[in-house]
Amino acid sequence: MRILIAALILLLSLPAAAQDLDALFEKGMAAAREAAVTPDEDRRDELLDEAIAAFREMLVADPNLVRVRLELARAFYLKGEDSLARRHFEAVLAGGVPPEVAANVRAFLIEIRARRRWSIHGGFAIAPDTNIGAGSEERTIYIPVFGQSLPFTRDADELTSSGVGLVLWGGGEYQYPTGPTTRLRAGANVSRRDHSGSQFDEASLAVHLGPRALLTTRTEASALLTARQNWAGTVKDHHALGGRIEAAHRVSRSVTVNGRVSLEDRHYRTRTGLDGPAGDISLSGAWVVSPTVRLDLSAGYGRDRPARERDRNERYRVGAGISVALPRGFTVSGGGDYRWTNFEPGWSPYVQDNGARKDETWSARASVYNRGLTLMGFSPELGIVHEVRTTNAQLYDYERTSGELRFVRQF
Numbered sequence: 001m002r003i004l005i006a007a008l009i010l011l012l013s014l015p016a017a018a019q020d021l022d023a024l025f026e027k028g029m030a031a032a033r034e035a036a037v038t039p040d041e042d043r044r045d046e047l048l049d050e051a052i053a054a055f056r057e058m059l060v061a062d063p064n065l066v067r068v069r070l071e072l073a074r075a076f077y078l079k080g081e082d083s084l085a086r087r088h089f090e091a092v093l094a095g096g097v098p099p100e101v102a103a104n105v106r107a108f109l110i111e112i113r114a115r116r117r118w119s120i121h122g123g124f125a126i127a128p129d130t131n132i133g134a135g136s137e138e139r140t141i142y143i144p145v146f147g148q149s150l151p152f153t154r155d156a157d158e159l160t161s162s163g164v165g166l167v168l169w170g171g172g173e174y175q176y177p178t179g180p181t182t183r184l185r186a187g188a189n190v191s192r193r194d195h196s197g198s199q200f201d202e203a204s205l206a207v208h209l210g211p212r213a214l215l216t217t218r219t220e221a222s223a224l225l226t227a228r229q230n231w232a233g234t235v236k237d238h239h240a241l242g243g244r245i246e247a248a249h250r251v252s253r254s255v256t257v258n259g260r261v262s263l264e265d266r267h268y269r270t271r272t273g274l275d276g277p278a279g280d281i282s283l284s285g286a287w288v289v290s291p292t293v294r295l296d297l298s299a300g301y302g303r304d305r306p307a308r309e310r311d312r313n314e315r316y317r318v319g320a321g322i323s324v325a326l327p328r329g330f331t332v333s334g335g336g337d338y339r340w341t342n343f344e345p346g347w348s349p350y351v352q353d354n355g356a357r358k359d360e361t362w363s364a365r366a367s368v369y370n371r372g373l374t375l376m377g378f379s380p381e382l383g384i385v386h387e388v389r390t391t392n393a394q395l396y397d398y399e400r401t402s403g404e405l406r407f408v409r410q411f
C-alpha cells in the first residue's frame with residue numbers, strides 16, 4: 001500500500017491553476033477561431049490542442065464554468081475526439097443552458113453517435129491486494145463423520161496471500177457503415193493480471209461481431225456474437241461462445257439508460273463439471289446532476305446451469321456510485337454494491353446438512369485523481385476497494401482490500 005500512499009500525497013500537493021482565467025479564455029478562443037479557418041490540417045490540430053489546453057486549465061481551477069466546458073467539447077469534436085467531446089457535451093446539458101444552446105448540443109451528440117468509427121482504449125495499473133485469491137481465513141473446519149462433526153485445522157499455506165500485481169488492459173472496435181442508420185461492429189478486448197510467482201495470474205481475450213441500429217435520435221441497439229478465451233497463468237482455463245443484445249436510450253437532457261442481455265456456453269479444460277450455459281441481464285442508468293456531479297445506478301440478474309448440479313446458481317446485484325469534480329483539479333468518486341447468490345443443495349462438507357450454499361457480498365470503493373496532473377492526456381488515478389463475503393459454506397467467506405494506481409484519460 002506504500003505506493004498508493006505516496007501517489008495520494010503527490011495528488012494532494014498539486015497547486016491550483018495560477019493563470020488569469022480571462023486571459024486563458026481569450027487564448028483558447030483565439031486558437032479555436034484560427035483553427036476553424038486554417039487549411040493546414042497539422043496546423044489545425046496544433047491550434048485545437050492549444051485551445052484544449054487553455055480550456056482544460058480553466059476547468060481544473062473551476063469545473064463549474066459551463067461556457068468553457070462547451071468550448072472544450074467543441075474543440076474535441078473538431079479534433080475528432082468524440083468520446084471526450086460527448087462527455088463534456090452531456091455535462092453542458094446538465095448545466096441549465098438556454099433551450100437554443102441545448103438544441104445545438106443535442107445536434108452535436110447525434111452527429112457524434114452517427115459518425116463513430118474507431119474506438120480504442122487501454123491502460124495499466126499497479127494493484128496491491130491483501131487477499132489475491134479471495135481465500136478464507138478460517139483455520140478450523142468441521143467435517144461430518146459417522147454423524148458427528150470433527151474439527152480439522154488448515155495449514156497456514158492454505159490461508160490468504162497478499163501481494164502487488166500489474167494489471168494491463170486494452171481493446172478496440174470498428175463500426176462499418178452499412179446504411180444511413182445501421183453499422184457493423186467488430187471489436188476485441190484483452191486483459192492480463194500478473195502477480196510475481198503467483199498461482200492467481202489470469203488473462204482473457206474476447207471478441208464480438210454484429211449489427212448496430214440507430215433506432216431513433218435517442219435510442220440504439222446492437223446484437224452481437226461473442227467469443228472468449230480465459231487463461232489461468234499461462235494455461236488455457238476455459239472458453240465460451242455466445243451472444244448479447246445491448247440497448248441505450250437517452251431519457252432526457254441528463255439521464256441515460258443502458259440495458260444488456262447475454263448468454264454464453266462455457267467449456268473448461270479440466271473442471272468439466274462447470275461446463276454449461278450462463279446468462280446475465282443488467283440495467284444501468286446515469287444521471288448527470290450538474291456539470292460537476294454524476295450519479296450511477298445498476299442492477300442485474302444472472303443464472304448459471306453447469307453440468308455439476310450443486311454449482312447451479314442464481315445471482316442478483318445492485319449498485320450505486322457518485323463522481324464529483326472539485327475545484328483545484330480534484331475529482332473524487334465513491335460507491336458500492338451488494339450481491340447475493342443462491343446455489344443448489346449438495347454442498348457437504350462445506351454446508352453441514354448438505355444443503356444449499358448462500359453467499360452475500362458487499363463492496364465499497366473510492367477513488368481520487370487530479371485533472372491538473374496529466375501526461376499525454378492521461379491522469380494517474382488512485383482507487384481502493386474493500387470487499388466482504390459472508391456465506392453459510394465453510395471456506396467460502398473472505399475479506400479483502402485491494403488498490404489500484406491506474407492511468408485514466410482526461411479531457
